[in-house]
Amino acid sequence: SQQGEEDPQALSIQEGENATMNCSYKTSINNLQWYRQNSGRGLVHLILIRSNEREKHSGRLRVTLDTSKKSSSLLITASRAADTASYFCATDHSGGSNYKLTFGKGTLLTVNP
Amino acid sequence: ETGVTQTPRHLVMGMTNKKSLKCEQHLGHNAMYWYKQSAKKPLELMFVYNFKEQTENNSVPSRFSPECPNSSHLFLHLHTLQPEDSALYLCASSQDPGTGQPQHFGDGTRLSIL
Numbered sequence: 001s002q003q004g005e006e007d008p009q010a011l012s013i014q015e016g017e018n019a020t021m022n023c024s025y026k027t028s029i030n031n032l033q034w035y036r037q038n039s040g041r042g043l044v045h046l047i048l049i050r051s052n053e054r055e056k057h058s059g060r061l062r063v064t065l066d067t068s069k070k071s072s073s074l075l076i077t078a079s080r081a082a083d084t085a086s087y088f089c090a091t092d093h094s095g096g097s098n099y100k101l102t103f104g105k106g107t108l109l110t111v112n113p
Numbered sequence: 114e115t116g117v118t119q120t121p122r123h124l125v126m127g128m129t130n131k132k133s134l135k136c137e138q139h140l141g142h143n144a145m146y147w148y149k150q151s152a153k154k155p156l157e158l159m160f161v162y163n164f165k166e167q168t169e170n171n172s173v174p175s176r177f178s179p180e181c182p183n184s185s186h187l188f189l190h191l192h193t194l195q196p197e198d199s200a201l202y203l204c205a206s207s208q209d210p211g212t213g214q215p216q217h218f219g220d221g222t223r224l225s226i227l
Contacts (some may be wrong), residue, residue, distance in 0.1 A: 013151075031202060031213050042117070042218030050213065073159035088156070092126055092213070100146075101216065 004032070004072075004089040004104035012110040019076045021107040023089030024069075029082040032065055033101065037086045046074075046087075058108050079111045116140045119204050119219035127227050129193055134222045136187040136204030137171070142217070143186045146211040147179060150201040162187060191224075199226045203221035 035043040090101040161169035178190040207214040
């Protein structure tokens with residue numbers, strides 16, 4: 001399977017703490033994307049990191065990519081109760097014009113106030 | 114985010130019914146997707162449409178029939194579904210069918226098969 005696998009499956013922290021989620025995949029990628037899904041809603045794109053990038057920041061989010069280990073991590077700093085959601089990594093293994101993403105099962109993050 | 118709108122939000126149907134899910138995107142995108150999200154399973158890609166043409170059918174049973182009349186609208190016609198088809202069906206769009214495009218999702222239709 002090409003799909004990414006998030007780790008841990010569930011994470012519970014206190015408000016103000018940092019949350020780190022990991023993603024591993026098996027075959028080479030063009031890019032890796034992280035998405036958030038609030039309960040009962042669709043997925044929201046957070047950040048995209050290309051295969052030739054090692055680190056990327058967006059606000060309180062920091063994403064790293066290690067292509068030699070085929071892994072990525074998402075760090076959310078100074079977490080808030082509103083960050084409570086499921087987080088998914090999605091890997092792009094597309095070739096030519098056939099673009100598609102392969103999603104993992106997600107990490108359920110709970111931030112306690 | 115209301116760029117991608119899905120209707121209905123909830124649908125309960127019997128196995129012999131015929132119903133349709135609708136997706137509309139207001140983002141001017143050229144690619145649209147149908148996904149199935151079941152509990153404790155990864156998001157499953159079902160169909161991909163690029164410029165109204167179907168480019169991917171991920172071994173989806175024929176009881177699911179997609180239709181894309183234009184780049185802004187996508188339908189999923191359902192008939193003779195099975196209980197295991199109960200899931201959240203998500204529609205998404207992206208600017209172009211090229212590498213590196215974020216996908217924009219609707220809030221999904223929660224489908225329950227009786």
